[in-house]
Amino acid sequence: xxxxxxxxxxxxxxxxxxxxxxxxxxxxxxxxxxxxxxxxxxxxxxxxxxxxxxxxxxxxxxxxxxxxxxxxxxxxxxxxxxxxxxxxxxxxxxxxxxxxxxxxxxxxxxxxxxxxxxxxxxxxxxxxxxxxxxxxxxxxxxxxxxxxxxxxxxxxxxxxxxxxxxxxxxxxxxxxxxxxxxxxxxxxxxxxxxxxxxxxxxxxxxxxxxxxxxxxxxxxxxxxxxxxxxxxxxxxxxxxxxxxxxxxxxxxxxxxxxxxxxxxxxxxxxxxxxxxxxxxxxxxxxxxxxxxxxxxxxxxxxxxxxxxxxxxxxxxxxxxxxxxxxxxxxxxxxxxxxxxxxxxxxxxxxxxxxxxxxxxxxxxxxxxxxxxxxxxxxxxxxxxxxxxxxxxxxxxxxxxxxxxxxxxxxxxxxxxxxxxxxxxxxxxxxxxxxxxxxxxxxxxxxxxxxxxxxxxxxxxxxxxxxxxxxxxxxxxxxxxxxxxxxxxxxxxxxxxxxxxxxxxxxxxxxxxxxxxxxxxxxxxxxxxxxxxxxxxxxxxxxxxxxxxxxxxxxxxxxxxxxxxxxxxxxxxxxxxxxxxxx
Amino acid sequence: xxxxxxxxxxxxxxxxxxxxxxxxxxxxxxxxxxxxxxxxxxxxxxxxxxxxxxx
Numbered sequence: 001x002x003x004x005x006x007x008x009x010x011x012x013x014x015x016x017x018x019x020x021x022x023x024x025x026x027x028x029x030x031x032x033x034x035x036x037x038x039x040x041x042x043x044x045x046x047x048x049x050x051x052x053x054x055x056x057x058x059x060x061x062x063x064x065x066x067x068x069x070x071x072x073x074x075x076x077x078x079x080x081x082x083x084x085x086x087x088x089x090x091x092x093x094x095x096x097x098x099x100x101x102x103x104x105x106x107x108x109x110x111x112x113x114x115x116x117x118x119x120x121x122x123x124x125x126x127x128x129x130x131x132x133x134x135x136x137x138x139x140x141x142x143x144x145x146x147x148x149x150x151x152x153x154x155x156x157x158x159x160x161x162x163x164x165x166x167x168x169x170x171x172x173x174x175x176x177x178x179x180x181x182x183x184x185x186x187x188x189x190x191x192x193x194x195x196x197x198x199x200x201x202x203x204x205x206x207x208x209x210x211x212x213x214x215x216x217x218x219x220x221x222x223x224x225x226x227x228x229x230x231x232x233x234x235x236x237x238x239x240x241x242x243x244x245x246x247x248x249x250x251x252x253x254x255x256x257x258x259x260x261x262x263x264x265x266x267x268x269x270x271x272x273x274x275x276x277x278x279x280x281x282x283x284x285x286x287x288x289x290x291x292x293x294x295x296x297x298x299x300x301x302x303x304x305x306x307x308x309x310x311x312x313x314x315x316x317x318x319x320x321x322x323x324x325x326x327x328x329x330x331x332x333x334x335x336x337x338x339x340x341x342x343x344x345x346x347x348x349x350x351x352x353x354x355x356x357x358x359x360x361x362x363x364x365x366x367x368x369x370x371x372x373x374x375x376x377x378x379x380x381x382x383x384x385x386x387x388x389x390x391x392x393x394x395x396x397x398x399x400x401x402x403x404x405x406x407x408x409x410x411x412x413x414x415x416x417x418x419x420x421x422x423x424x425x426x427x428x429x430x431x432x433x434x435x436x437x438x439x440x441x442x443x444x445x446x447x448x449x450x451x452x453x454x455x456x457x458x459x460x461x462x463x464x465x466x467x468x469x470x471x472x473x474x475x476x477x478x479x480x481x482x483x484x485x486x487x488x489x490x491x492x493x494x495x496x497x498x499x500x501x502x503x504x505x506x507x508x509x510x511x512x513x514x515x516x517x518x519x520x521x522x523x524x525x526x527x528x529x530x531x532x533x534x535x536x537x538x539x540x541x542x543x544x545x546x547x548x549x550x551x552x553x554x555x556x557x558x559x560x561x562x563x564x565x566x567x568x569x570x571x572x573x574x575x576x577x578x579x580x581x582x
Numbered sequence: 583x584x585x586x587x588x589x590x591x592x593x594x595x596x597x598x599x600x601x602x603x604x605x606x607x608x609x610x611x612x613x614x615x616x617x618x619x620x621x622x623x624x625x626x627x628x629x630x631x632x633x634x635x636x637x
Contacts, residue, residue, distance in 0.1 A: 071627045081591045111626040117619045
């Protein structure tokens with residue numbers, strides 16, 4: 001062994017996370033829950049200097065090695081191609097100086113796919129490139145992220161859980177089991193209780209105007225004794241912060257509100273959170289930091305925020321989301337009205353938070369804070385929101401339980417179906433949820449999806465047939481290439497038609513997209529292996545559609561039986577019978 | 583140098599690389615692909631920063 005090889009350090013796991021700070025925090029939360037404590041594994045973290053750098057104090061708890069991609073600063077210094085090329089080359093060399101066993105890309109961006117293609121590792125998960133520059137995603141969970149999470153809003157899983165599932169699929173040598181403790185109960189002291197408020201977000205769509213937060217802060221300070229509010233934010237939030245602190249409602253608070261906007265590093269902010277009783281804010285990286293600090297979180301989700309994916313990860317946290325058809329929108333959706341901002345009243349949020357503190361202060365054990373809040377809230381206000389409480393399913397995956405919903409709408413139902421379906425398809429784990437009540441309109445809407453399932457099912461049967469034709473042709477003594485090409489062409493046509501049906505049956509998109517991405521990443525070294533796997537893929541897609549079909553039928557059956565009971569009750573009382581639309 | 587000019591330069595080099603690939607069959611595939619991936623990585627990084635600046 002020469003001197004050079006003797007100093008090569010071995011890395012058990014290399015994590016690539018070059019996305020923004022929120023994604024880095026969700027990755028850290030996944031590591032925190034996955035490893036539960038210090039790990040003996042040698043972990044290398046690769047992140048951007050501007051996003052991962054401020055979180056080094058947390059990353060170091062799990063990652064022995066950290067390499068930063070500092071491209072932004074390099075580009076600011078020079079725009080000479082040769083120098084930038086050299087920087088990229090040196091950056092790659094600094095990674096490949098290690099002997100990496102497993103590499104996982106949790107970024108899901110085009111840039112990260114090229115980066116991962118250049119990393120030398122025995123096993124790679126996540127986006128990468130093959131030798132023909134095609135996108136390559138070998139594992140089911142990463143295929144799921146690429147096809148379902150990145151293309152729509154019907155993903156039922158929190159990103160932290162998805163990251164944990166990806167880590168689990170690596171089968172690391174250390175035995176690990178994930179557990180999650182509920183957020184620590186509210187810490188109420190005799191003297192003063194602190195609530196951290198972050199009234200900002202990365203884009204305007206995701207945050208209220210500050211006057212609403214001024215109302216909430218004033219309400220809490222007026223209604224809860226011995227409470228102090230700490231307002232936090234980045235330097236870039238300073239101007240909005242000044243607006244907040246110049247509001248009359250805040251000016252009247254006589255020093256009970258501390259302005260820490262732009263005054264803390266993330267490490268200092270983390271310490272502030274650890275000493276606080278609660279976090280309130282919009283969906284932003286601060287919520288994830290609060291979850292890591294294990295304090296109860298109340299999040300107001302607006303605009304393009306997908307609560308199920310990005311809610312602060314912890315048991316018994318709360319999310320308040322608007323109940324409007326356009327929510328969640330997409331980051332690039334133009335919106336002048338910001339209707340979702342108006343549907344959640346500041347009073348409602350303030351009243352909800354204050355009910356928690358009342359419970360503790362009154363020391364009344366049987367007093368249910370949520371029931372109390374729901375009783376107090378005006379029916380108009382409460383009908384325009386969805387109040388979620390986070391919990392864990394049987395497989396330790398986070399789910400958001402809607403507390404104030406009388407009738408589920410179709411997206412809510414499908415998210416529930418998909419939670420069960422994907423747990424089974426991707427992890428072979430079974431979970432049960434009870435079917436929530438639905439209205440006649442929703443029953444009609446979901447019944448229409450049976451037609452979409454039938455169409456896609458039939459297309460998949462054709463897919464199976466053409467895959468079988470390819471196999472049959474390959475087994476001939478003299479296979480004809482033209483025939484094989486024509487069958488493959490038919491499979492492409494089937495893909496095109498299935499993808500086309502998504503427009504009419506949008507809630508079926510996850511299944512169509514997942515199996516399409518899975519099909520474009522089939523393992524196989526030759527035509528026979530590929531065709532066999534293609535056949536299997538179409539069969540699996542139809543099994544999944546069958547499960548969904550059963551769920552819809554069961555929901556409609558439940559609805560009808562409840563309606564029958566309801567109708568017979570009305571008949572007994574002598575009123576006219578209710579006619580169901582189904 | 584503007585960001586657009588830098589992107590054009592990288593695109594030009596990528597084009598040349600593809601041209602050389604056709605002409606020089608003896609180049610090792612992995613080395614050639616690494617060179618290509620490094621350039622694509624650089625291109626995407628520059629484009630990301632450019633898009634960020636245009637927001």
